[in-house]
Amino acid sequence: MSESVRAAVFGTGSWGTAFGMVLADAGCEVTLWARRAELADAVNSTRTNPDYLPGVELPENLRATADPAEAARDADFTVLAVPSQTLRANLAAWAPLLAPDTVLVSLMKGVELGTTMRMSEVVEDVAEVGRDRVAVVTGPNLAREIASRRPAAAVVACTDEAVARRLQAACHTPYFRPYTNTDVVGCELGGAVKNVIGLAVGIADGMGLGDNAKGSLITRGLAETTRLGLAMGADPLTFSGLAGLGDLVATCSSPLSRNHTFGTNLGRGMTLQETIAVTKQTAEGVKSCESVLDLARRHGVDMPITETVVAIVHEGKPPVVAVKELMSRSAKPERH
């Protein structure tokens, strides 16, 4: 990988920083944009991100700035890693600063509230670029594990396979193994819906419902993700890959997952307000469960687990009641 590849990463949270490390380890010159100048200064002076990845030493070829123009300058890849619901407003401000032929890369796993747009669609809309200039990185990638350089595979998706291959080369390291995929719709849906299923599994774990419940929720969660994907033109095989099953398993098994942990706290009996108060980072499923349900309704797809998560998180339905209702739905064949 040539040292002359430049990457800008907008967002110095856990995943923006960890993926910046991956790009730097693969040989790119990386500039992180941080919202707060103090964090950019801390990254540059301590070679760590004390707020999001304390104790992790950052590579020399990664630096930070609070100036978006400086971050964006001459970037071959412009990576976006802010909370999904803030992307539109942020990108509108950054769009005039982007390098002319830069490839925009979404790391985000959410669906926009109101518009029900996937993150790559928001990028196309706001930056006014064609879909061949927008890529997505997704898969089982818990930031803290990647930052410790523990091995993981990922998916780099773009409708233009040549662009996906360029990005694949730019982020391939001994511990990070990216595969290409041209099914952007399926890859993004896999990432966004697994957060909702992660909340459901967390709730079940918090209630002490056991591993059979977990296995059932993961499998039926994948079934409803696949139904939505099919209705939206995705390749169903994508959901048995890293962006589907792979990410679902990592999220639903790990205490590092913010969505899983958020659900566990709710399942243990914390109120929504108490759970939000102890959640310091982005748990995308909390907002995106509503936009995913909206998408399901628009496409006439039944997503009972997603519906249950929305009822618990946003409508105050007690988890015990929700479980009873989910279990007493009408009997049906498995492939439904």
Ligand SMILES: NC(=O)c1ccc[n+]([C@@H]2O[C@H](COP(=O)([O-])OP(=O)(O)OC[C@H]3O[C@@H](n4cnc5c(N)ncnc54)[C@H](O)[C@@H]3O)[C@@H](O)[C@H]2O)c1
């Ligand atoms: N953390 C992970 O393990 C992981 C892995 C894969 C994908 N993702 C996805 O990456 C995206 C970013 O997640 P993260 O883990 O880095 O989140 P985070 O909460 O760790 O960091 C979010 C970053 O966005 C910034 N931010 C918050 N609100 C903002 C606003 N209004 N405008 C501009 N910046 C704002 C924060 O200051 C922070 O730098 C999410 O969509 C998440 O689903 C996360």
Ligand SMILES: O=P(O)(O)OC[C@H](O)CO
């Ligand atoms: O911490 P979460 O729940 O946002 O999950 C992180 C990643 O998406 C796992 O791949």
